[in-house]
Structures are given as C-alpha cells and as structure tokens.
Amino acid sequence: RMYSYREVAAHNSENSSWVIVDNEIFDVSKFLEFHPGGKQILLQNAGKDVTEVFHMYHNSSVLTKYRSKLKIGEVSDYKAASKVRVANSFGDLIPFGDPLWYQRLQSPYYKNTHIQFRNRIRQFVDTEILPNLNEWKENSQPPRDLYLKMGAQGFLACMVGPPFPFDYVDAGTPYPEDFDYFHELILYDELARCGHSAVVAALSNGPAIAISALYRFGSEEQKRKWIPDILMGRKFCALAVSEPGAGSDVAGLACTATQQGDVFIVNGNKKWITNGTYSDLFVTAVVTGAQGHGGLSLILVTKDTPGFSTRKVNIRGSDLSGTAYLDFDNSPVPVENLIGQEGKGWKYAMYNFNHERFYVVTIMARLARVCLEESIRYAMKRKTFGKYLHEHQAIRMKIASMARRCECLHSWLESVVFNMCQMTHEEASMKLGDVIALLKAEGSRVYEHCARETTMIFGGNALYCGGVGDRIEPAVSQVKGYQIPAGAEDVMDDFGARTIFKLARVTAKL
Template identity: 45%
Template sequence: MSKNPSVHEKFGEQIPFCEPYWYQGGASPYYHEGHKKFRATLRKFVEEELRPNVDKWIKEGYPKNLHERAAELGINGVMYPKKYGGHQPDDYDPFYEIILYDELGRIGGGFVMGQIFINGIGLPPVVNAGSEAMKKKVLPDVLGGRKACALAITEPTAGSDVANIRATAVRQGDHYVVNGIKKWITGGAMSDYLTTAVRTGGPGLGGISLLLIETNLPGVNIRKMPTAFDTAHNTTFITLEDVKVPVENLIGEENKGFKLIMSNFNHERFMFAAEAIRKARLCYEEAIKYALQRRTFGKKLVEHQIIRIKLAEMARQIESLQDNLERIAFQFKHAPWDQKEFGAQCALLKVNSSRILEFCAREAAQIFGGNSIVKEGKGKIVERIYREVRYYAIPGGSEEILLDLAIRQAASVGLGSKL
C-alpha cells in the first residue's frame, strides 16, 4: 500500500467503475480505516448471508431476526449513539451511511433488509425531538433489531403536499384520538412504531404534529399493498380508527411537526441517493461482465462500438453521482442535517440519483436483450432493478416537486422574499 494515507488498497471487483474509485486504489480525503473495516463487515454479511437467499425471500419476505444479526455485527444502528443501544463508532461521520446503503444495494434488488432504510427515516424525529423517556423506550429495541419503526406521512390525497394531510388527532384528556388513512407506507407491516403526521390544529402546515403510534394499539389496521416491483419487504395501507395514543407520544411540540418533517427530508433524500448509486453501478457491472462474454455477429458484445458507448455513458454518470453524493456528505459532516440551505442540494442529488439509475437500468437492459425481461437467468438482477426505478423517482419527493423546490429556493434568495 502507498505511504500516502489517502490512497486505499484495492477491495472487491477491479473492472473499472464496478466499484467506487476508492475501492479500486484511488486516493480520497474522505475515507479512513474505520470506514474500511465497516465496509468489509458489510460486504461479508451481504455476500454470505443475504444474496444467496434473495429469490426465496422475495417470495416469502425476509426474516425479521436478520436485524438482530445486523445489530450483532454493528450494522443496524451505526448512525445512533451507544447510550441508546446504537453502534455509532467514535469516528462516525456521514460516510459510514454511504457505505451502509451502498453495500446493501449490492444485494441486487428486492429490498432485503429494507427496514434498515425505513428505520433511518422513522427514527430521526424521535432522536431529535422525542422525550428522553421515548428514546429509552424505542431506540434500544429498534437498534437492537428486535423492533422496527416506519414513517407514516403520506395519505391518499396528500403525498408531497404534506401541509394538506387529513389524519386528525384530537386531544381528550391524557390521550389523542387519531383517525385517518396512511398510504404507501413502506415497512408498515414489519414495524412496531409509526412516526405519524397528524393534524392537531387548523388547516395548513401550522396545524401538523408528529405522534409515535404503536402498531399494536386497537384501531390500527395495516395491510400489504402489491407493487410494481418484487419486494422481500412491504408497502402498506394503514387505517387509523379511534386510536387512543398517549399524550407523551407527541414528538416535539404540538402543531410544530411540519418543520420536523421537512428537516427529516434532507437526510431521507441523501439515503435514497446512497442506495440508488450502487444499484446503478450494479447495472453497469452486470452489463459489462455480460458484454465481455456474450458473442453476437462473430464478436463479443464489448467489441461493438455502440455497446462500449452505452457502458461509457453509464460509467460517466455514475462517477459524477459519486462525487455529488460525497460532496453533500462532507457538508453534512460539518453542519446539521436540517439546515435549510441544504434542501436544494439534497433535492437535486436525489433527482440525479433516480435519473441516473433509470438510465443505467435501461441501458443495461438493452445490452442484456431478451435476458432482461425474464425473472431468471443472467439478466434477472437488471430486470429486477429496472422495475424498482420508480421507487427512487417518486417516494421521498417526486422529481418534479424536488426540481421546483430547488429553484423556488434559489429564486427566493434572488427576490429577497419567499416565492
């Protein structure tokens, strides 16, 4: 290894662009020995314990106790303080999270271990604004893999338009009585807690609060929704009928939940991008390996210039996304997740990630040809990822909403007033 500490030893696949540049001996100012150890633990877990079972778990759902195994390895709660049962290393920074979702993305679709991602969007409001009693009750079990937490914001009539949610929470003594519907809630069927947006006040963003709702309470009904993509996890439809939630389950202050939700989105969009980049890279890896073997018209596919151009365009966009992702991570390393000025950057990052994933999935499918339209054989990973593209383009803020958000923020600065 080079004496320069920023130059890294080689790890994983060494065909160029199949792994991030620092896996292939590239120099980086961001990654250190702690990151490398964490990466090695994840790679071993994914290769030995997850990937061999993906096809089975897509049909049956993956076993919940895998999260306890992940906790044993220090994976499940790497972002959270040890005093609450997390596994945050002393040298923790957001690059650990990039490694987490990047390596889990190597599973090859199907959302095995998807609850780690869902916990990552359901727990931050509890960590940032929940009472000490709430943290001590919820975090150790979730971070230990024994329980799970989902984020329940979206409704049939309010997706990205969070300010218009209709689920109500009416205070009656020491309880709130909650009524409403939540839709497209990923992880609902596996979760024991729902970080739930409810209307406790008047119309608009000023009347929204966050409540932690335990899924075993009477009146909570959860059903799995079929989706366009195969999944070992679950997307759910939740009805809340006269659910009595203790007042102490309020997260933060009453009628001030909208700000908590918005600040949580920056982190969520960063997570989406960290996961999407590996799936895009996996499309490239599967495609170039196939092109090196498959022969058409007397040549290997990779000997056809048009195929090389497709691969080059995939690699170009993936590497630009890697740089974009790491630049945002570096900003977050030195400032809070919820800083308003990062909103536009995270919005553009997520759009970049979903569009680059869509491009790579399409081009990989073209290279695989007929093998990319069946759920078996050499092209099954590309086929599976192709059907997952919309999951990255819509949840967490649709591309159109996020592009508009970025420029509205920019224009507001230029105008000196909110647009």
C-alpha cells in the same frame, strides 16, 4: 477432495453427473430433475467443464446458493487464467463496478476506519444477504433474524447518523471509530450492492428514516422505550405521513387526531407506508389543529392500537419492503405518545429531509452502478452476430454513458457528504437543502438511465427473475420506486430551481 479432469469426465450419465464450474466440481445427479433450464442440457454437459456456458446463463449467486449441497471437490489440474493484481484494490475489480477509490484512485475522504467498516459490511452482505435473496422473494420480508444480526453488528445504529447513539444500543455493540457520514454512505452503498432496493428498504427504512423525529424530539422516556429495540433489530418502525389524498403536499393531510381526555382519537388513512405490514411502531403525522403545516403533529402508534389495521399495498417491486395501507377507525392513542410539541409535526419531519435524501441518493447511486457492473460482465460473455456484445460500438457507448454518469453522481454525493461532515445541522439545513434536492433528482435520473441501458444490453434476461440477469432484474423493475418517495423528482427539481432564483435575488450581481 481433488479430482482430475479425466476423473470428472467419467461422470457423464444420468446415474452420475458431475460438472466443473471454474475450479469447482458439482455432483448434479440429484439436481437433474430440478434444473430450471431442463434435465437434458445438464446431461449433455455432464462430465465437462461448463464454466463458460454456466456464466452465460447464470448469476454467480446461484453457486453460493447450491455450493453447500452440490459441491464435491475441486479440480487437481486446474489452471486459473492469470490476473494482474492491483495494489491496494478491493472487490471484483470490474472497472467502475465499485467507486474508483476501491480500485485505483486516491480519495481525500476515506481513512482506515472507513476501509475497515466497508470490509465488514461487504462480508456481511456477501454471506448473509446475497445468497438468500431468492428465498426471501418467496416470503414477503427478509427474515427477522437477519435484522437482529444487523442490529448486533451496529449497522442499524449507524443509520441514525453521527454521533453514534451509544446510549441506545446494547453494551458491546460494535461501532466505527470516528463515526461520520462517510461511514453511513458506505453502509447504504454496500447494502444496495445486493441490487434489491426493496430489501435495502426493509432493512434500513426504520432507523434511517422512520425514527428520526422520535430520536431527535421524543421524550427520554419515549426514546428509552423504543429506540434500543429498533436499533438492535428487535422491533420494526415505519413513518406514516402520506395519504391517499396527499403525498408531496403534506399541508393537505386529512388524518385527524382529536384529544379526548388522556387520548387522541385518530381517524383517517395512510398509504404507501414502507415496512407497514410488519412494523411494531408507526411514527404518524396527524392533523391536531387547523389544516396546513402548522396544524400537524407526530404521534407514536403501536400496531395493537384498537381500531388500527394495516394491509398490503401491491406496489411494483416493493413486496419485500412491506408497503402498506393504514386504517384508523376511532383509534385511541395515549396523549403521552405525542412527539415533542403539538403543531410542530412538520418541523420535526423536515428535520430529517436532508438525511433521508442523502440515504436515498446513496442507494440509487449503487443500484445504478449494479446495472453498470453487471452490464460489463454480460457484454464480455454474450455473443450476437458473431461478436461479443462489447465488440459492438453501440454497446460500448452505453457502457461509457453509464460509467461517466455513475462516477459524476458519486463524486457529487461525496462532496455533499463532506459538507455534511463539516456543518452543524442548522447550517446544513440552510446551505444544503436545495443541493441535496437537486442531487436526489439527478440520482433518480442516473439510476433510470442505467436501468434503461442495462435492459438494452441484457435483452430479455433483464426482465427474467433468476438466471444471468438475476442481480439487475430487481434494480431495473424497482427504478420508479425511488423517483417518487423522499420528494418526487419534479418536486425536487422545482424546489432546487426556486431556491436558485430566491438566492439569486438576494445574493447575486444581476
């Protein structure tokens, strides 16, 4: 229904309290008692256009959450501030809040199929993920039916990388035309736009990381048994490599699997395992031979294996991604659950390193951008000392440094992805390993920088769950969770630098 400003103004009492946000009218009479900021502030503003004050203290996802319950109509005499339409642009058009090819620049990398794919994921994130994030925080994982929807959309299948795995998805599953790594980049980038890295990890860790060895080196029987269920979202899968005593140095793993007849008896522990509390399948690194890389094998462990248990690890910001501690106590695992050959576990795990790091960098690049995007919004509405934040030069410097670092990171990422598209896996392993390692180290520094600067711009609201900083609070609090996994930052830098000297010795004129 349409109401005039005058009609809305009459609803200014406890019995009937209406407010206007933008052009929408909300009846908040029954919400007065539940308003986190208190009843009085709503009553003081009842009957009024509260657009400015609303956006000052809330993130717009609040509207998405309450619209269906509280919205009663729109303002008949509303006049929207006129905005310039930018041809061929996409998104909210906060400058640098999306990659610049969304907004105003040309890019050699993207075709129509990428644009269509991006639009599809954006709509999915806007309708299925963003409005529900707060609810999921109260549970410890996103709902299973969301994961099923991602499977049905073909998004999970895209995460194994090109070519699209037609043989392992249900008939009719949609897929992007000419599927390549740029589609995958868009997928992780758009998912991470929700600002919540644990949600992204919960929704992607299985297909993007955990199943790689099974998918590339498993027997056809193993693949048929597991991959379709994982790619269609019916089952969760975790990768269990790290242990309490060994993370970066995989040669130090101590979880053993000793063959006895037709089973391996597994003993030991795993720590930090993403999706571990709710996974159905664990691709697990075990020592089957001598200590060291050559003695490692990968086996498939199902959650119902006798003597096998998981428990939650309280790790900052990772509640939703089910980080777990795994315990194997004389657990029998059928010998046919060995992936590929015994002793090749390290080789199989390494196969996905470039892909895994590309995935992590893409997520970090977007989380950094979320910090930038929200900082620009906030700096244009928050006033201190009689000025908007963006009118203070110190704040503008922060925005500038975030914008240039986000854009440099994204451009480097795109150039790496372009090369991934051109190369065979073998060539990419040889030529891109050090580049992607350094990119990963740079990604976590850019993300850390943006998380720091956005905190200084938002002040207390950066640390407050709910309210205007709702979208950046998880991005800020989870920054450390990306510096360590998939190759700790310093380990990546060291690997990159060692490769530089190795190559210099072999190829350069010194």
